[in-house]
Amino acid sequence: MQVERTTLPNVLLFTHECFEDHRGTYEELYNKIKFDEICNQYLGHTIEFLETNIAVSSRHVLRGLHGDNRTWKYVTCLKGKYFINVLCYDEESICYGQYESFVLSEQNKKQLLIPPKYGHGYVVMSEEAIFYYQQSCVYRGMKEQFTIRYNDSRFNMWWPIQTPILSKRDEIGHPIE
Secondary structure (H helix, E strand, O other), rough: EEEEEEEOOOOOEEEOOEEEEOOOEEOOOHHHHHHHHHHHHOOOOOOOOOEEEEEEEEEEEEEEEEEEEOOOEEEEEEEEEEEEEEEEOOOOOOOOOOEEEEEEEEEOOEEEEEEOOOOEEEEOOOOOOEEEEEEEEOOOOOHOEOOOOOOOOOOOOOOOOOOOOOOHHHOOOOOOO
16 A cells, blocks of 8 residues: 655645456555554554545546545545545635545555545546445534535636536525525
C-alpha cells in the first residue's frame, strides 16, 4: 500500500496493490494493521471504521457534495471510473473553500481518506461505477450532514460534465425536509 499527501490537510491518497494472474485478480482493499501504521505516521492517531457502504450509479450521475463534522471516510472505486472533488468545509481552517480533484477507477487502484468537515462529491465517468466506502461513524440520516450544490459559486469547482443527473437533495443543495 502506497500513500501520498494531497494539497488538503489530512486528505490522503492511497494506492493498493493488485495481484493478477491467469485466474484473475486479488486485491487487499483494507488492512487494519497497515492502515493504523499509516494513520499514526501521517495523522498522529488511528481511525476505526464502523460502517461500510456501496453506491452503484450510472454514467453522469453526480452524488454530493456531502459531509459532516464527525465522520472519516475511506473511499474507493470497485468498478468503473469516477471523478471526485473533495472540499474543505471547515470554516476555522485556512484551507476553507479549497478543493482538490481526483480520478478513482478500478484500473488505478486509488483510495481516498477524507476527514470530518470535508465534503465530497463524485460524477460517474463510465457506464456504471461502484463506489465503496467505510465510515468512522454510523450514518444517522441526511439531516445530520451538510449538503453543498456541486456548482455552488462560492467554490467555483470544475466538473467534467455540464448537465449531471442529480437527486433532489443535491439539486437544491441541502437535506430534504
